[in-house]
Amino acid sequence: MKSRTKQVLIALAVLLLVLVVLGGTKGAQIGAMIRAGESYKPPPEAVTTAPVVSAQWGSSIVAIGSIQPVMGVMLTAEIPGTVREIRFESGQEVEEGALLLRMDTSTERAELVAAQADATLAKAELGRTRSLLERDARSQADLDIAIAKAARARAAVRNVSSVISKKTIRAPFSGRLGIRKVDVGEFLQPGTQIVALDASNPAYVDFRVPQQALAEIRVGQEVTITGDTFGDRAWIGKVDSIDARIDPSTRNVLVRALVDNPDGRLRPGMFVDVEVSLPDLRDVLLIPETAVLYAPYGDSIFLVRGGEDGAEAKDGLTVEQVFVRVGERRGDLRAVVSGLEAGQTIVSTGAFKLQNGTAIVVDNVLAPEVSENPTPDDG
DSSP, X not given: OHHHXXXXXHHHHHHHHHHHHHHHHHXXXXXXXXXXXXXXXXXXXXXXXXXXXXXXXXXXXXXXXXXXXXXXXXXXXXXXXXXXXEOOOTTOEEOTTOEEEEEOOHHHHHHHHHHHHHHHHHHHHHHHHHHHHHTTSSOHHHHHHHHHHHHHHHHHHHHHHHHHHHTEEEOSSSEEEOOOOOOTTOEEOTXXXXXXXXXXXXXXEEEEEEGGGGGTOOTTOEEEEEOGGGTTOOEEEEEEEEEEXXXXXXXXXXXXXXXXXXXXXXXXXXXXXXXXXXXEEEEEEEEEGGGOBOOTTOOEEEEEESSOTTOSSOTTOEEEEEEOEEEEEETTEEEEEESOOTXXXXXXXXXXXXXXXXXXXXXXXXXXXXXXXXXXXXX
16 A cells, blocks of 8 residues: 555656646747847838928918900890801801891891881971971971971881891800700790800909908919819919908908910810919928828827938938928928927828838838929820
């Protein structure tokens, strides 16, 4: 019995020794892994950098505008009639006074002949009455009646001539016609639309600005007109007038600019971008727009630390996240109101994969060019 107990104790001792040895070995391995993890440094992230640049920007007010013709009208029928002749094509350029459309005037022309005959007779009777009055063969009352008849006859001629004139549609000013809305043989009621006519050289550009901008806008200030439709082309105009009233619902005021439009590319109703140049210049700090990380709790950038600012590539570079207050954007550039100083180096691309203290390697070979007025590269 004692021998058996002794064997059990020996077995337990051996098992305990094995466990201790295995535990020590495993503990040593885990400790080595922990030490290796603590000493491990991830490879640096490749980024591009850019300096914080000081520059001067001219102040401006940016708005969305709408092209309006200097003169524009929808030609309509004044009196009823049937279209007999159309003398224009849709989209045609016409001069003031050009014949556009003629309605049937056969009845009115017959009435005009009769009215002219009545006017001729009334004039002759008036002459005879005057002669007889001088010989006391007629009374003054007879002369007054003859004068009234002659006046009524002349008025009848003018009335019929006016009807004929209203049935002959002419261009009231030079400009470009729109799409024709009537056909030959169609009966027109008063108010029936015939065709639009716009004079758009020069053209008006109407846009709205906040009431706070009224103190900075003056008649005669230069405006720049651009749009997605025109690529990099821009038109230069001037502020022509400012509305006397402010919209009570939006607190915006309507401003009208005048711009030359010799080739007619600015069409009425077209939306354009308007920039009103202000005379003052201000100092700004500029960084690439791609450097800014936007977030609800604040916008930030990554500032390069270690080495000298502006180094293209240097061992030991890290980054520090800095919160900034950004201002106006122009093209690829963003103005910084606070948080940075001129000459500092920031991460321009690749910031999304960084955090405080991340090691970086700078590779500006493929750094994108930034411009205040970028243009697309079609090649």
